[in-house]
Amino acid sequence: MVQAAAVAPVPVPVSTEVYQRLQHFYARQMQSSDDLDVPAWAGSFTEDGVFATNAFPEPITGRAAIAAHCDRAFAAQAAAGIVRRHVMTMLTAEHAAGDGERIHTRSYxxxxxxxxxxxxxxxxxxxxxxxxxxxxxxxxxVRREVRRDDL
Amino acid sequence: MVQAAAVAPVPVPVSTEVYQRLQHFYARQMQSSDDLDVPAWAGSFTEDGVFATNAFPEPITGRAAIAAHCDRAFAAQAAAGIVRRHVMTMLTAEHAAGDGERIHTRSYxxxxxxxxxxxxxxxxxxxxxxxxxxxxxxxxxVRREVRRDDL
Amino acid sequence: MVQAAAVAPVPVPVSTEVYQRLQHFYARQMQSSDDLDVPAWAGSFTEDGVFATNAFPEPITGRAAIAAHCDRAFAAQAAAGIVRRHVMTMLTAEHAAGDGERIHTRSYxxxxxxxxxxxxxxxxxxxxxxxxxxxxxxxxxVRREVRRDDL
Incomplete structure (x- = not known):
């Protein structure tokens, strides 16, 4: 086990170029949610993408299910006359250990x-x-895990 | 009309270099407002710059008018002992369709x-x-349009 | 005096590459505070680093003193069941006049x-x-000066 840990791949921070593009990607994604744009929001997940949060008993699995959830949530929000702003900050990003194609991010x-x-x-x-x-x-x-601070 | 639409120029996202510099530009601009620095704030608009918002009945037109408005607003804020922080987030930016020199941004x-x-x-x-x-x-x-979510 | 001012070195904004890396640096630093990670937080200061704020009567001087302060503050926060999020925005950054190695930043x-x-x-x-x-x-x-807007 000590040996396995010793050879475990180490995450590598993304380049400044990639970090920059990630900021722009997320700005668009957050705007699409607040614009109640279901296709744009759901389209930012993979077909088999997962949205997990401690606010729901189970993860939402698959782009179609994510879109269906948003259809309902956005309609309820619009009916209530509420404008939402998703404000992402303090973004950190690394290439996944052992799979440099994948990127892990952490943000508020x-x-x-x-x-x-x-x-x-x-x-x-x-x-x-x-x-x-x-x-x-x-x-x-591919997978989003959102942990609300109040739950 | 269909034909016109078919050949309409498409907006192009700015490069990472430009996106970066825009972030720095806006950070300075927001700070200049909260520092009550009228020349710096007004100087970030063109001579014929327009500031439009759903909080005012009419747009404010021209740098001189923008400066005069800020003179009054900043003085009232200082007299009330209020510190303000303008926090811009979720910035997206594209070169204007048909005029690559101009940049359109959207942010919170x-x-x-x-x-x-x-x-x-x-x-x-x-x-x-x-x-x-x-x-x-x-x-x-050249033109800023601010839409308050509560109005 | 006019002459001295005329030859005074002028601050130079950092490159987009450096600005980008600073954003990532600060995102990690803010997260380390909210993760209650004392070694990471204190390790982001120099050995002789100073943390000054108008919330304390005296600056905290030296990494060891900063770590000791955080040990207490983080324990109190955890005992109170409070989750904190330090959200840094509107970052500006310049190379220090006369010492290009040092960087001065200003943020909210x-x-x-x-x-x-x-x-x-x-x-x-x-x-x-x-x-x-x-x-x-x-x-x-090397030195952080935090001014709370309410004090």
Missing amino acids: VMVLETRRGQKPTIYCSTLCEDVLVPVDGGWQV | VMVLETRRGQKPTIYCSTLCEDVLVPVDGGWQV | VMVLETRRGQKPTIYCSTLCEDVLVPVDGGWQV
């Missing part, structure tokens, strides 16, 4: 909510951990 | 306010859309 | 707090000014 996502005529409130603060795979010069999320 | 700007001895509050959450032109190795804002 | 750091079963609150909004020195391809903080 704060969700702001504003109702008409009212001050914004912070709906939740979360830690977001992703596994990404390269697709067409960009990335898609 | 949250405005924090702190009064002495009190906890910070979120004054507003906004969507900020800019048209930028290159000036002296940097940029200036 | 907002501290979010979440208690189990409760909505997040903003503990404080701050202005953070650092002097950094290059170490092993990264940086360490």
Whole structure:
């Protein structure tokens, strides 16, 4: 076991070029959620992508299921007259140990909510951990794990 | 019309180099506002720059008018003993379709306010859309459109 | 005096490459604080590093003293069941005038707090000014000055 650990591959931080492009990727992804753009949001996950969170009893598995969930969630949000802003910060990113194609990221996502005529409130603060795979010069999320700080 | 659409130029995301410099540009611009530095803030707009927002009945047109507005607003803020922090996040940026010199950006700007001895509050959450032109190795804002989420 | 000013060295903004790496450096540093990882946090300061803030009567001087302070602060935070998120934004960075090795940064750091079963609150909004020195391809903080907006 000590020997296995000794030869375990070590994660490598991404290049500045990749870090930059990841920032832009995530900015678009967060905007697509707040624009209630289900195809863009769901399309940022792989076909078999998984969205797991301590807010749900089970992970949501597959792009189609993720899209169906968003259809309902976005409709409820629009009906309630709520504008949300997903604010991702403090992004760190590494190539996965043993699979340099995959990228692991870790970031904070704060969700702001504003109702008409009212001050914004912070709906939740979360830690977001992703596994990404390269697709067409960009990335898609294979697995996202969101841990809400309040649960 | 179908034909026109078919040949319409498509926006192109900015390079990582430009994206990076835009982040730095905006960090300086937001700081200049919160430092109550009217010349720096107004100087980040073109002479004929426009600041439009759903919080005002009319756009503010021209750098001089923008400076005059800030003179009043910053003085009121200072008199009230309020420290503001304009926090821009989730920046996306593209070269304008048909005019690669111009850059269109879209971002979130949250405005924090702190009064002495009190906890910070979120004054507003906004969507900020800019048209930028290159000036002296940097940029200036030709038109900013800020949409407050609560209005 | 006019002459002295005329020959004073002028700060130079960092390259996009360095700016990028600074963003990643700070994301890791902020995460290390919120992960309650004392060695990582204290290790991001030089041996003689200084942490000064208007929240304390005196600066904390030296990595060992910074580590001892964090040991206590992190234990109190964990005992209170509080999750904190240090969110750094609006980073600007320049090579120090007259010493290009040193980098001066200025940024906003907002501290979010979440208690189990409760909505997040903003503990404080701050202005953070650092002097950094290059170490092993990264940086360490020689001096940090944090000014809380509420004090």
